[in-house]
Amino acid sequence: MAQLGAPPFVPLLNTESRLGFSNEEDLIARLRARDLDALGELYRELGGAMTTLARTMLRDADEAADVVEDALLKVRDAATGFRGTRGLRTWVLRIVANRCRDLLRRRRFTAGRPEDFDPIAEAGLRSEPLASWDEGIDQARLLVVLERAIDALPPEQREAVVLRDRLGLSYEEAAETLGVSVAAIKSRLFRARASLREALKPLAEG
Numbered sequence: 160m161a162q163l164g165a166p167p168f169v170p171l172l173n174t175e176s177r178l179g180f181s182n183e184e185d186l187i188a189r190l191r192a193r194d195l196d197a198l199g200e201l202y203r204e205l206g207g208a209m210t211t212l213a214r215t216m217l218r219d220a221d222e223a224a225d226v227v228e229d230a231l232l233k234v235r236d237a238a239t240g241f242r243g244t245r246g247l248r249t250w251v252l253r254i255v256a257n258r259c260r261d262l263l264r265r266r267r268f269t270a271g272r273p274e275d276f277d278p279i280a281e282a283g284l285r286s287e288p289l290a291s292w293d294e295g296i297d298q299a300r301l302l303v304v305l306e307r308a309i310d311a312l313p314p315e316q317r318e319a320v321v322l323r324d325r326l327g328l329s330y331e332e333a334a335e336t337l338g339v340s341v342a343a344i345k346s347r348l349f350r351a352r353a354s355l356r357e358a359l360k361p362l363a364e365g
Contacts, residue, residue, distance in 0.1 A: 183247055190238035198235055205248060208326050209255050215321040216259040218310065226262070230254045245335050249328075253336045256318060263314060301362060308358035316351035319344050 189197035202209075209230060213223035233254050241250060309317055315337075322333040323344065334341045 184243070187238070187241060187243050187247060190234065191241070193235060193238070198231060201234065201247070201251070202231060205251055208248070208252065211326060212252055212255050212321055213259055215309065215325065216256070216314070216317060217262060222262060226255060226258045229258055233258075246332065249332050249335045252322070252326075252328075253338070256322075256336055260314075301359070304359060304362060305355070308355050311358070312351050312354060316347045316354070319347040320351045320355075323348055 186197055186200060190201065206227065209227045210223060213226040214220060217223050217226065230251065234251060237254075241247075309320060312320065318337055319333060322328045322336055323330065328336065330341045330344050334344045337344070
């Protein structure tokens with residue numbers, strides 16, 4: 160029987176989201192000056208993470224693309240008031256998360272079927288099987304089961320999972336992005352990971 164480690168599933172990571180800015184202070188200054196090249200640089204660095212967050216929360220590729228575009232416009236318009244007290248990545252992802260929440264409040268959440276899109280190709284993700292994971296498990300099947308399990312999570316748990324386990328934010332960054340305490344993030348992750356572990360248990364036992 161394969162043993163599941165922690166986190167209790169194959170993480171889907173976006174390598175772009177882990178990149179840092181070569182000179183964040185300079186980029187912020189250029190954004191405040193409404194430099195379009197700076198906005199393009201921001202998108203090159205964070206576009207993958209923004210898309211991943213929006214797609215995972217909304218489960219709709221078209222809406223996710225609209226959210227990313229709206230978020231970039233918001234960044235452009237609000238940059239003059241950005242004080243830089245929290246990281247640029249955290250600020251941008253918080254804008255995306257808030258916009259997604261607005262959309263989810265306006266409609267009844269209906270998740271698309273995971274097999275209708277390829278999370279690897281469409282969202283710039285790569286699969287990293289855990290070292291302890293049984294290589295005999297069908298990775299394609301695993302991804303489908305994982306996406307269905309993430310769909311079934313309450314929205315606040317889904318947000319915590321994507322920020323912490325999919326995009327690799329620290330607990331502090333995830334908490335700042337969602338406007339909650341670190342304790343709340345840890346609590347949501349604990350419950351979410353327990354649910355995901357149960358959903359993936361049949362694969363480990365198979």
